Amino acid sequence: MNRKEFLRNSLLLGGTLAISEQHAFAGNLVVNGIDRLTDAQGNFVHQPLPFAEAALEPHMDAETVHLHYTFHHGNAVKAANKYQGLIREALEKGVYDNTDFYTKKLTLQSSSHILHSIFWTNLSAQPTEPTGELLRRIEQKFGSYDKMKGLLAYLSKNVDGNGWGILGYQPYFDQLTLLQCEDHEKLTQWGVVPLLVIDVWEHAYYLKWRNKRDGFVDSLFALINWDNVAERLEQAVKLQ
Numbered sequence: 001m002n003r004k005e006f007l008r009n010s011l012l013l014g015g016t017l018a019i020s021e022q023h024a025f026a027g028n029l030v031v032n033g034i035d036r037l038t039d040a041q042g043n044f045v046h047q048p049l050p051f052a053e054a055a056l057e058p059h060m061d062a063e064t065v066h067l068h069y070t071f072h073h074g075n076a077v078k079a080a081n082k083y084q085g086l087i088r089e090a091l092e093k094g095v096y097d098n099t100d101f102y103t104k105k106l107t108l109q110s111s112s113h114i115l116h117s118i119f120w121t122n123l124s125a126q127p128t129e130p131t132g133e134l135l136r137r138i139e140q141k142f143g144s145y146d147k148m149k150g151l152l153a154y155l156s157k158n159v160d161g162n163g164w165g166i167l168g169y170q171p172y173f174d175q176l177t178l179l180q181c182e183d184h185e186k187l188t189q190w191g192v193v194p195l196l197v198i199d200v201w202e203h204a205y206y207l208k209w210r211n212k213r214d215g216f217v218d219s220l221f222a223l224i225n226w227d228n229v230a231e232r233l234e235q236a237v238k239l240q
């Protein structure tokens with residue numbers, strides 16, 4: 001059993017053990033090649049926050065993290081389970097009325113669950129810099145780390161309404177790519193695996209940053225755990 005598996009099993013058995021930052025999800029990444037966001041029955045599971053709520057101060061305040069994780073992410077998990085349940089019921093009954101609506105809602109809420117789960121693991125009070133294969137691919141695709149960062153920040157700041165800036169890996173093209181996502185599921189590209197996601201919904205910053213989304217996005221780069229991004233890339237390229 002390696003360290004990550006040990007930590008994961010300790011979490012499952014211990015319950016009250018402190019959650020080790022960066023490992024709550026990373027263990028699952030090793031086991032599954034991707035985050036495990038469902039239980040054995042396929043129901044969506046709200047994984048523990050991989051750091052204390054105040055850990056990202058002053059860039060991200062504890063109250064925002066609390067509300068964001070508990071209610072915005074948590075309610076998305078509940079809603080995703082609700083609509084998935086309604087679709088299961090419809091299948092059992094063989095009556096498909098309203099399943100178009102349920103499917104649309106499930107896509108929205110499950111996408112929120114996926115992106116928020118990745119978002120929390122991307123952040124750390126001990127930020128790192130991109131190195132190795134991740135840095136090589138960034139430089140190959142975007143020219144330099146600074147250029148990629150500039151473009152990702154620009155795209156994130158300029159999302160129309162609520163949404164996300166995303167650095168992803170596209171296995172069909174074997175390339176990194178940047179996306180500007182609206183809501184949680186629009187303007188994506190089939191197959192892209194999100195590696196680094198920047199939440200620019202107003203709930204992510206409004207308590208502290210008010211209307212200054214640009215300041216929030218710039219500040220967020222002081223919290224990026226590029227080791228987590230690199231680990232995600234390592235798993236994603238296996239899909240190629």
Ligand code: MN3
Nearest residue numbers: 072199201204
């Ligand atoms: Mn959010």
